[in-house]
Amino acid sequence: MASIQIANARKSYGAVDVLHGIDLDISDGEFIVLVGPSGCGKSTLLRMIAGLEDITSGDISIAGTVVNELQPKDRDIAMVFQSYALYPHMSVAENMSYALTLRKTAREKIADAISGVAEILGLTALLERRPKALSGGQRQRVAMGRAIVRKPQAFLFDEPLSNLDARLREQMRTEIRKLHRRLGATSVYVTHDQIEAMTMADRIVAMHDGIIQQVGSPVEIYDRPANIFVASFIGSPAMNFLEGSYEQVGENSAGIRLTDGALVPVLPARDAQHNQPVTLGARPEHITIVSDGENGLPAKVELIEPMGLSTLVHVTLAGKPIKIFTMDRPAYAVDSFIHIAFDMAKVHVFDSASEKRLPPASEPHGDHAGQ
Amino acid sequence: MTLTGQTSTRKWLYWGSHYLMIAAFVIFALFPLYWLLKVSVTPNDILYTEGVRMWPSRTTWENYTFVLTQSNFPHYFLNSVIVAGTTAIVTTLVAALTGYAFSRFAFRGKVIIVALMLITQMFPLVMLIAPIFKILAPLGLTDSLTGLIIVYTAFNVPFATFLMQSFFDGIPKDLEEAAMIDGNTRFEAFRAIILPLTLPGVAATLGFVFTAAWSELLFALMLVSSESASTFPVGLLSFVSKFSVDFGQMMAAGVLALIPACLFFLLIQRYLVQGLTAGAVKG
Ligand SMILES: Nc1ncnc2c1ncn2[C@@H]1O[C@H](COP(=O)(O)OP(=O)(O)O)[C@@H](O)[C@H]1O
Ligand SMILES: [Mg+2]
Numbered sequence: 001m002a003s004i005q006i007a008n009a010r011k012s013y014g015a016v017d018v019l020h021g022i023d024l025d026i027s028d029g030e031f032i033v034l035v036g037p038s039g040c041g042k043s044t045l046l047r048m049i050a051g052l053e054d055i056t057s058g059d060i061s062i063a064g065t066v067v068n069e070l071q072p073k074d075r076d077i078a079m080v081f082q083s084y085a086l087y088p089h090m091s092v093a094e095n096m097s098y099a100l101t102l103r104k105t106a107r108e109k110i111a112d113a114i115s116g117v118a119e120i121l122g123l124t125a126l127l128e129r130r131p132k133a134l135s136g137g138q139r140q141r142v143a144m145g146r147a148i149v150r151k152p153q154a155f156l157f158d159e160p161l162s163n164l165d166a167r168l169r170e171q172m173r174t175e176i177r178k179l180h181r182r183l184g185a186t187s188v189y190v191t192h193d194q195i196e197a198m199t200m201a202d203r204i205v206a207m208h209d210g211i212i213q214q215v216g217s218p219v220e221i222y223d224r225p226a227n228i229f230v231a232s233f234i235g236s237p238a239m240n241f242l243e244g245s246y247e248q249v250g251e252n253s254a255g256i257r258l259t260d261g262a263l264v265p266v267l268p269a270r271d272a273q274h275n276q277p278v279t280l281g282a283r284p285e286h287i288t289i290v291s292d293g294e295n296g297l298p299a300k301v302e303l304i305e306p307m308g309l310s311t312l313v314h315v316t317l318a319g320k321p322i323k324i325f326t327m328d329r330p331a332y333a334v335d336s337f338i339h340i341a342f343d344m345a346k347v348h349v350f351d352s353a354s355e356k357r358l359p360p361a362s363e364p365h366g367d368h369a370g371q
Numbered sequence: 372m373t374l375t376g377q378t379s380t381r382k383w384l385y386w387g388s389h390y391l392m393i394a395a396f397v398i399f400a401l402f403p404l405y406w407l408l409k410v411s412v413t414p415n416d417i418l419y420t421e422g423v424r425m426w427p428s429r430t431t432w433e434n435y436t437f438v439l440t441q442s443n444f445p446h447y448f449l450n451s452v453i454v455a456g457t458t459a460i461v462t463t464l465v466a467a468l469t470g471y472a473f474s475r476f477a478f479r480g481k482v483i484i485v486a487l488m489l490i491t492q493m494f495p496l497v498m499l500i501a502p503i504f505k506i507l508a509p510l511g512l513t514d515s516l517t518g519l520i521i522v523y524t525a526f527n528v529p530f531a532t533f534l535m536q537s538f539f540d541g542i543p544k545d546l547e548e549a550a551m552i553d554g555n556t557r558f559e560a561f562r563a564i565i566l567p568l569t570l571p572g573v574a575a576t577l578g579f580v581f582t583a584a585w586s587e588l589l590f591a592l593m594l595v596s597s598e599s600a601s602t603f604p605v606g607l608l609s610f611v612s613k614f615s616v617d618f619g620q621m622m623a624a625g626v627l628a629l630i631p632a633c634l635f636f637l638l639i640q641r642y643l644v645q646g647l648t649a650g651a652v653k654g
Binding site for chain 1 (some may be wrong): 543544546548549550551552553554555556564567570
């Protein structure tokens with residue numbers, strides 16, 4: 001097991017810059033999830049760690065050694081590919097033992113390792129099969145097994161679950177987490193699925209356009225997103241955003257004046273000026289439907305989406321679509337007007353120009369905002 | 372008539388016309404071969420006297436015995452095996468390495484190399500005979516099997532390369548990357564993982580180049596003048612004398628010349644069929 005350091009790593013394809021100076025310290029045994037929309041450079045970064053892509057500039061170290069010039073085979077890492085990349089002409093057992101055979105491991109040792117891992121992953125009955133004769137989920141397990149038998153310094157995963165159906169994906173998520181707890185191996189896991197990031201990560205690295213937007217624990221990223229990108233990318237259903245301007249109402253109270261003139265009270269923000277253009281960010285679960293008469297804002301119901309446990313209510317407020325998460329069964333109809341209120345302690349204020357979050361003055365100073 | 376009766380008649384018509392068309396095509400394609408066989412077993416004395424018949428009234432093996440025992444044909448045959456076999460192997464080896472590079476690497480000048488290789492395919496071979504003769508003569512490579520092998524290899528490499536490239540393109544990059552992470556160098560990954568998966572492609576390329584070299588006449592005729600270095604297509608012409616054409620013997624030699632090509636395809640057909648269906652089973 002080992003730590004991984006990435007220092008000011010850049011990647012360009014010709015004139016196109018794909019990664020703009022990535023700095024990241026991954027501790028020994030940590031499970032890191034790189035998350036971001038498709039094309040943001042996650043795979044490129046992972047492949048640079050693996051040695052499958054050259055590093056344009058900067059350094060990558062594994063276990064304290066700079067590996068920039070090392071071939072993939074000399075980095076002692078294992079990788080699980082999105083396509084699984086199982087060798088089609090080899091049996092499951094041969095696929096899993098390939099790396100050990102290349103390392104000239106003794107035959108009995110290989111057999112022990114294979115049967116041990118096959119046991120863990122439930123592959124014992126499939127060892128003699130070719131990949132072609134396996135289901136998607138089974139292939140995924142073989143790909144995992146092939147990585148595990150090697151006991152490498154670190155595991156790299158590139159969207160390993162995205163070819164599975166929803167139920168299997170959910171199941172493998174927990175299994176991979178359990179495996180990680182059991183093996184304690186340093187892992188870097190790439191996904192575009194924020195739910196995978198939230199459920200699996202020790203720390204999430206949120207990326208956008210080749211730049212790290214924020215690094216933090218899932219809860220930290222969810223509760224204190226560094227900017228509008230992270231706030232909108234993490235969380236499903238997604239956070240609602242409303243444009244407005246910041247108003248200092250008194251010494252200890254503030255609000256955001258929406259475009260339709262309504263004032264939404266917020267906690268006074270540190271570093272926010274009176275009349276500064278800001279964006280209000282509110283997660284669907286931080287908006288409540290209130291009975292008439294309370295000081296809620298009138299909103300028109302557009303759509304009611306029952307989700308079993310809860311209901312998602314789509315409304316329009318100040319001309320903008322807003323989603324509200326409620327555990328109550330709705331007693332109102334589409335096209336009717338309801339009153340909604342924002343949870344003052346939970347909503348976020350973002351500077352509209354820089355898109356950075358303006359934390360409330362009451363929040364302790366901290367470095368959780370990433371860069 | 373019931374609905375199922377109707378559909379089964381339709382199905383029958385559908386498949387019937389299918390097979391009818393395939394049969395028509397096969398007959399059309401194989402008829403010259405049939406004629407070759409027919410003439411080769413027709414005795415000389417009735418070849419011209421019987422008129423056009425589907426099968427002669429008498430058959431004989433004498434054309435074959437003559438070709439095998441009295442003519443230079445076995446020698447030409449051996450020359451052809453050497454030339455076509457070596458050309459096929461060398462070309463496929465070069466094409467596999469080049470095709471892999473084209474498929475996997477981005478490098479400076481790649482476009483230019485591809486364009487040059489395409490250009491070589493655009494000239495009629497007749498145009499190139501004189502310059503090639505001029506190049507080979509001082510090197511002592513005219514009138515030699517080695518010279519023929521070099522020329523054939525040079526002419527077949529571009530197409531064979533594109534063929535091999537398309538087979539490599541069909542194999543996911545992830546596979547050799549996984550192998551490289553598992554502990555292979557790139558070349559080891561190529562040899563241990565990619566090449567076994569490209570065997571159908573290798574077989575197709577070998578077969579294609581072998582038949583091309585086996586039946587080549589123009590260069591074989593122009594670059595070789597001695598009997599000892601002649602290949603069998605040139606040998607076939609020796610059955611044409613100033614005053615007559617010995618059709619029976621020529622056809623017998625032709626039938627014999629088909630044998631190695633048939634054997635070759637019989638050997639590789641397992642891989643060829645795999646190659647043709649590879650797309651269907653991937654995933
Ligand atoms: N070989 C390449 N040549 C040029 N651009 C590339 C190459 N590989 C990837 N890119 C570009 O790099 C960016 C990041 O790609 P990638 O790391 O695969 O994104 P992700 O995995 O986050 O979806 C994309 O915009 C992609 O177009
Ligand atoms: Mg990717």
